[in-house]
Amino acid sequence: xxxxxxxxxxxxxxxxxxxxxxxxxxxxxxxxxxxxxxxxxxxxxxxxxxxxxxxxxxxxxxxxxxxxxxxxxxxxxxxxxxxxxxxxxxxxxxxxxxxxxxxxxxxxxxxxxxxxxxxxxxxxxxxxxxxxxxxxxxxxxxxxxxxxxxxxxxxxxxxxxxxxxxxxxxxxxxxxxxxxxxxxxxxx
Numbered sequence: 760x761x762x763x764x765x766x767x768x769x770x771x772x773x774x775x776x777x778x779x780x781x782x783x784x785x786x787x788x789x790x791x792x793x794x795x796x797x798x799x800x801x802x803x804x805x806x807x808x809x810x811x812x813x814x815x816x817x818x819x820x821x822x823x824x825x826x827x828x829x830x831x832x833x834x835x836x837x838x839x840x841x842x843x844x845x846x847x848x849x850x851x852x853x854x855x856x857x858x859x860x861x862x863x864x865x866x867x868x869x870x871x872x873x874x875x876x877x878x879x880x881x882x883x884x885x886x887x888x889x890x891x892x893x894x895x896x897x898x899x900x901x902x903x904x905x906x907x908x909x910x911x912x913x914x915x916x917x918x919x920x921x922x923x924x925x926x927x928x929x930x931x932x933x934x935x936x937x938x939x940x941x942x943x944x945x946x947x
Contacts, residue, residue: 764819767833767884771876774833774847774884777815781834782808784843788865797901797925798863815848828852828888835864835877844868847877849885858890862907869903878911886939894936898925908935912942 767774777785785808788794789801802808818830832848845864852858860881864874878895885893897904899918909915913935922932 765831765833765884767880768838769876769880771838771871772844772873772880773836773838773841774877774880775836776819777812777832777834777846779809779812781843782806782812784834784865785811785846788845788863791866793866794863795926797898797904798861799925828858828885833877833881835862835868835873837868837873844873845877847881852890856889856891858885858888858893859896860885860893861895862904872910874904874907875910878907878913882911882913882937882942886942890939892936892938893942894934896923896932896934898923899931899933905933905935913937914941 764776765774766776782805786802786805789808795801802811815830815832818832822828822831828849829852830849832846834843835845835847836842837844845862845868847862848860850859850861862874862877862881882893894916895908895913896919897908905915914937916934916936919932919934921929923930
């Protein structure tokens with residue numbers, strides 16, 4: 760199976776493959792305390808960001824040959840300026856076709872609805888790939904991200920107490936999900 764490079768877009772954002780030229784943006788954005796607080800390990804340098812991008816490119820190659828989208832990630836770009844503003848990537852695709860993904864935006868891109876647009880595009884794409892369920896796990900303290908999930912049409916399903924470890928501390932994690940029949944009713 761060969762898959763052409765994937766780009767998703769609407770009037771607000773473009774989800775496109777990361778390129779080596781994005782390493783500086785990825786590193787700079789990762790310096791933001793909110794990104795460090797709510798996401799996994801972040802690249803400590805531009806060189807480390809370039810290695811992350813290489814790993815993402817490897818996941819895209821695996822997706823092209825094996826059809827498993829786990830690990831693929833898009834740069835979120837502002838549709839007007841073309842500038843990278845964030846990241847949206849598939850964390851997991853289970854054997855039962857359940858997809859989990861995550862996202863973040865650079866500090867100066869927040870508050871304009873760009874994350875909601877990115878989440879909507881990503882969810883539609885995952886359902887097109889055959890996902891039976893799409894879900895997000897969000898630290899319970901991250902009200903802004905929970906708001907994005909709700910605005911994009913996800914349903915809060917509950918809190919997994921002490922489920923995640925971020926920066927050495929146990930955290931409660933909220934689960935938000937959407938099913939294909941729910942998505943087609945409100946997000947076509």
